[in-house]
Amino acid sequence: MKKSELKSFLDFKAEQYNTPEFIATDPVQIPHQFSKKEDIEIAGFLTSTIAWGNRKSILNNANRLMDLLERSPHDFVMNHSEDDLGKMANFVHRTFNGLDLQYFIKALQHIYLKHSGIENVFTTYAEAESLQPAIHQFKKIFFELPHLPRTEKHVSDPLKNSAAKRINMYLRWMVRNDNAGVDFGIWKNIQSSQLSCPLDVHSGNVARKLKLLKRKQNDAKALLELDTALRKMDAVDPVKYDFALFGLGVFEKY
Template identity: 50%
Template sequence: MPKKSTYYLKDFLDSKVAIYNRPDFIPGDPISVPHRYTQKQDIEIAGLFAALFSWGNRTAIIQKSITLMQLMDDAPYDFICNHQPADLKKLMEFQYRTFNTTDLLYTISFLQQHYQQYQSLEPAFSQWGPTVADMLNGFHHYFFSLEDAPTRTRKHIAAPEKKSACKRLNMYLRWMVRKDNIGVDFGIWKELQPAQLICPLDLHVARVAKRLNMIHRKQTDWLTAIELTDYLRNLDATDPVKYDFALFGLGIIEKY
């Protein structure tokens, strides 16, 4: 793409970021679930579940995530750390699409053991760095390191080494890491910098990116997520994934 066209595209995408990266974007997006909380650990936990559930209808994602938080007494960190076996009984009927009780109980078990050692969920990712690929691969192995890790749950935790674009986890990292004082993303994790983040990539974002001549690979996989992010870094090297707002808005809301 000629440089002049790149400048026009940057202006176009910056204008879309300004439209969608605003507090009034929050209520209709899964990020509204962690925004229900102020304690760091509650934000991390609510955000992780909302991200893991983020496929399908956004209204259903939000409603189901809130239902789970309510089953945890609207205090997810306290529930994770201090629940008794009897407290888990009220979770036995929980399911969102293919994420069922087995997946939920294992995730709770993992989180409980992690928070017994760390004050934040950030080290579950950051200790495997330095790259996001290293962190996501490391998180995948760490998450399934408990003896009773169910095979069926592996499909819910993506990893670059599995060729996945890792859309939901990259979105989660954006929520936790990126901070621009606008109030949508939280910016509560500091080990990873916004410049390192990888743009969340799904079929809608890929369609828009291809139409704008930003990516050329046919697959919607990790290498394509890297290709897209590399292009976005040419537009803003310090905050490339801010354009996730623009690509999402164009693809989902404007049907571009």
């Protein structure tokens, strides 16, 4: 496939899947249950954190999480008691457990109280070409409080060669305004051009078949390679192609 044909093909597929109908099949449906900015941010962050494994299990556990937050994520984070945290002890999604969740709630409160919120952290450390260094800084800030070492594995670090798929997906949700109502576009000080594609098994396999990606591992080096290729096709909104790669992989078994 020629470069011009590939761009036309992926533009078409991105438009095909970046529609309101996509929401019903995706974890993005969880933050869509809320209208307040901070509720969307927190629901999105916690949902993206557990967004690996079986899709049905992700959605069930993310909804259970919202129940534990009493369907008011920001209010719960800011005003929870130790008894409230105790109710989270039995939560589990794969290797993310109640102890991890309890720390995440405390860390989010700390970020809103001491760092002016999640958006401010990413905006402060964003670089013109990339948000990957900002993810690294966010992780450092997120773990400023006393915590179990095991909990750190649930926030990826691109500077340790992680593709950071889940947090890049979260950033897409918050930053990108897709005019279709899937991504929220509520963070106004970061541009879509700075985003990176959420690289996972599906998008990686499709990208390799389309010769957008040569590297075999799904790591930070592969992400840079893929981002470079996608930005050549659309420098303003490169991660719209996440919808194309994901749709081709998951729905069409490309």
